Amino acid sequence: MYSPLTIGKHTVPFPLIQGGMGVRISAANLAGHVALCGGVGLIATAGIGLNSPHYDGKNFFTADPLALKDELRKAYAIAPAGVIGTNCMVAVTNYDEIVRVSCEGGAKVIVSGAGLPLNLPGLTADYPDVALVPIVSSVKAAELIAKKWHRGFNRLPDAVVVEDPDTAGGHLGEKIENIGNGDYDQYATVRGVKAYFRETWNLDIPIIAAGGIWDRADLIHALEQGADGVQMASRFVCTEECDASDAFKQTYLDCRQEDIGLIMSPAGLPGRAILKDFDKVRERDVRLNVRCPSACLKKCAYKSGQERFCIVHALDRAQRGDVETGLVFCGTNAWKADRITTVRAIFDELFAEQQVAQDPEVVNA
Numbered sequence: 403m404y405s406p407l408t409i410g411k412h413t414v415p416f417p418l419i420q421g422g423m424g425v426r427i428s429a430a431n432l433a434g435h436v437a438l439c440g441g442v443g444l445i446a447t448a449g450i451g452l453n454s455p456h457y458d459g460k461n462f463f464t465a466d467p468l469a470l471k472d473e474l475r476k477a478y479a480i481a482p483a484g485v486i487g488t489n490c491m492v493a494v495t496n497y498d499e500i501v502r503v504s505c506e507g508g509a510k511v512i513v514s515g516a517g518l519p520l521n522l523p524g525l526t527a528d529y530p531d532v533a534l535v536p537i538v539s540s541v542k543a544a545e546l547i548a549k550k551w552h553r554g555f556n557r558l559p560d561a562v563v564v565e566d567p568d569t570a571g572g573h574l575g576e577k578i579e580n581i582g583n584g585d586y587d588q589y590a591t592v593r594g595v596k597a598y599f600r601e602t603w604n605l606d607i608p609i610i611a612a613g614g615i616w617d618r619a620d621l622i623h624a625l626e627q628g629a630d631g632v633q634m635a636s637r638f639v640c641t642e643e644c645d646a647s648d649a650f651k652q653t654y655l656d657c658r659q660e661d662i663g664l665i666m667s668p669a670g671l672p673g674r675a676i677l678k679d680f681d682k683v684r685e686r687d688v689r690l691n692v693r694c695p696s697a698c699l700k701k702c703a704y705k706s707g708q709e710r711f712c713i714v715h716a717l718d719r720a721q722r723g724d725v726e727t728g729l730v731f732c733g734t735n736a737w738k739a740d741r742i743t744t745v746r747a748i749f750d751e752l753f754a755e756q757q758v759a760q761d762p763e764v765v766n767a
Contacts, residue, residue, distance in 0.1 A: 404416060404417055404625075404753060405417065405630075407419075407442070407608060407630065407631045408608070409442070409485075409511055409533040409535065409560050409561045409608060410511070410531070410532075410533030410534075410560035410561075411531050411533065412442075412485045412510045412511060412533055413485075414437075414440055414441055414442055414484075414485050415440035416439075416440045416441050416749065416752075416753055417608075417625070417630060417631030417632065418436075418440075418441035418442070418621075418631060418632055418633075418634060418749075418752070419441065419442040419444065419511075419513070419563070419610055419612075419631065419632070419633040419634075420432065420433065420436040420441055420442065420443050420444055420633070420634060420635065420638055421444065421489070421571075421612060421633045421634060421635025421636075421638075422444040422445070422446035422447075422448075422488070422489020422513060422635070423446050423571075423572065423635050423639070423731065424446035424447070424448035424449055424450070424489075424491075424572075424717060425446070425448060425449035425450070425452055425453075425714060425717040425718045425721050426446070426449070426450060426452070426453055426645050426646070426718070426721045427446065427639065427644065427645060427646045427650070427721055427731075428443075428444060428445060428446045428489075428635070428638070428644070428645065429445055429446070429450065429473050429645040430445065430472075430473040430474070430475075430476035430477040430480070430645070431476070431477075431480070431643050431644070431645050432638055432641070432643050432644045432645050432745070433445045433473075433477045433486055433487075434476065434477035434478070434479070434480025434481050434484065434486065434643075435480060435481070435641075435643040435745040435746075436638070436745055437477065437480070437481035437484025437485055437486045438480055438481040438484055438745075439745055439746055439749040440749065441485075441749070442485045442486075442487060442511055443477060443481070443484060443485070443486045443487070444486075444487050444488060444489045444511070444513055445470070445473050445474065445477060445486070445487070445488050445489070445509075446488075446489045447466075447470055447488050447489060447490050447491070447494075447500045447504065448489075448491050448494055448698075448714065448717075449466075449698060449714045449717060449718055450466055450469045450470050450473060451464075451465030451466035451467075451468065451469040451470075452465070452714070452715070452718040453718060453721065453722055454468070454469035454472065456468040456469050456472075457469070462695075462696040462697075462698060463495075463496055463499075466496060466499075466500060466503075467496075467499060467500065467503040470488070470500065470503050470504065470507060471503060471506070471507040474486065474488075474504075474507035474508050474509060475507070478508060485510050485511060486508070486509065486510060486511075487504075487509045487510055487511030487512055487513060487533070488500075488504040488509045488511075488512055488513070489512075489513045489514070489515075490504060490512055490513070490514045490519075491514070491515065491516035491517070491573070492514060492515065492516050492517030492518065492519050493516040493517050493573070493669050493670075493671070493699055493700055493701070494516075494698055494699060494700070495697055495698055495699060495700050496698075497700075498521075498525055501514075501522065501525040501526060502525055502526075504532075505526055505528070505529035505532050509532060510531070510532060510533060511532070511533045511535060511560075512526065512532055512533070512534055512535065513535045513536075513537060513563060513633075514534075514535070514536055514537065515536065515537025515538075515563070515565065515573075515575060516537075516573045516575070516669070516671060517575075518536070518543060518546065518547060519534075519536050519547070520546075520547065520550045520551075521554075522534050522536070522551075523551050523554070523555035523557040524554065524555055527555070533560035533561065534557070534559055534560055535559060535560060535561045535562065535563055535610075536559055536562055536563070537562075537563040537564075537565050537575065537612070538562060538563070538564060538565070538575070538595065539564065539565050539566070539567055539574075539575045539576055539586075539591065540591060541591060541594040541595055541598055543575070544559075544562055544595045544598060544599075545598060545602075547559065548598075548599070548602070548603065552603075558599070558603060558605060558607075559599075559607060560607060561607050561608040561609070561610055561630075562595050562599075562607065562608075562609050562610065563610045563612050563633055564588060564591050564592045564595055564609060564610065564611055564612065564629075565612040565613050565633075566586065566588040566611070566612065566613030566614055567580075567581045567586060567613070567672075568581060568582050568586055568588075568613070568614075568734075569588075569613040569614030569733055569734045569735070570612055570613030570614070570635075570674065570733055570734075571613075571635060571636050571673075571674045571675075571731050571732045571733035571734075571736070572635075572673055572674065572731040573667060573669065573671045573672075573673045574671060574672045574673060574674065575671070576672065577672070578664060578666060578672035581664060581672060582664075588611060588613065588614075589611070589624075589627035589628060589629070592609050592611055592627065592628050592629050593627075593628045595609050596609045596628060596630075608630035608631055609628070609629060609630055610629060610630065610631045610632060610633050611624040611627075611629035611631075611632050611633070612632070612633035612634075612635075613633075613733060614733065614734060614735060615632040615633070615634045615637070616634075616636070616637050616735040616738055617637075617751070617752070618751055618752050618754065620632070621752055635733065636654070636732050636733040636735060636736045636739075637735075637739075637748060638745065638748065639651055639654050639732070639736070639739065640654050640655060640739040640741065640742050640743065641742065641743055641744055641745050641748065642742060642743075642744050642745075643744065643745045645721070646720075646721050647720075647721060647722055647723035648723070649723040649724075649725050650720055650721060650723065650725060650728075650730060651742060652725075653676055653678075653720075653725045653730050654676075654730075654732065654736050654737075654739040655739055655740065655741070655742075657676050657678065657732070657736055657737050658737055659734075659737040661676050661677060661678045661737070662674065662675070662676055662677070662732060662734055662736060662737060663675070663677045665677070665680065665729075666710065667710070667713055668699070668702045668703040668704040668705070668709065668710040668711065668712070668713050669699050669701065669702060669713065670701055670702075670703065673731060674731065674732065674733060674734065675729055675730055675731045675732060676730040676732055676736065679725070679726050679727070680729075682726055682727045683711045683716050683727055683728070683729055684710065684711045685727075686711075686727040687704075687708075687711045687712055692712055692715075693708070694708075694712065695712065695715060696712075696714060696715070698714045699713075699714075711729075713729065716728055716729035717729050717731070
């Protein structure tokens, strides 16, 4: 019942992309093992230099590209023939450089959101085999990207991820007042984006459903509703292979459904996180009089006026294990995590009637 997923020139046996989770929640180990099992593994590039040997506390923009190349090398050491890519946030200051470094480091797919990636084809022009996948939450956004890419670069997306702001984790591409009001229909958007590319461009590209995908039933529902594949992130946190600390994973295991809610990121975007100790994130930065340490975002309320909190270092602290003053992003289904499992066990559950790839040579066949 499942078809392989082809994005541009790259094919994986199973229609699954592992979502990018920063800072360093999805790095080389998780992305490599997802690719080894037959999905698309994504390294989240935001703040990737933090908690790396290249970071000395001051050289954020020097450490980021060096650390990203390290992670891509390590991921390919796990899955030499796998389809490994990066998730690149448009909102970060060094977006252009990180996209180029992704290509130089061997990323086969670039998934890009947290803003509209209008110049992505220009940044990757020297690497035509790299598949380009924007993240949208509306048909209008997909239309805008397609028209801009075609007019400016004679390029169209190789796939599109449709993210459901009502269920997805991390930064969300929707106004906070519109999230959860019952108006959004993810699968109507999936079908609308697919119809737009078919009718306007005579192009049949994969449309990927993201947000709220947790188990086999969710996967089957997404495919039945017209999606060509799914993007899953939170489900992979409580795995042995996830790059997060044990304390970060335990936060998922301990959280209740009512602990998950929305915040307003200093990036100007809403985000979904575990809110149990959220007040302590801001309290820490105020108590220590933290000034913007990295200028990691193009627009940031903390950088400009110390509003809210420093998000990249809050995410970094959580990844390292300080989940009391660190920020733990998650999707609405994170409370369903009840044990530490493995990436392969998740693939076995999702694709029970098909043999999960055992030989990495079949991954990119």
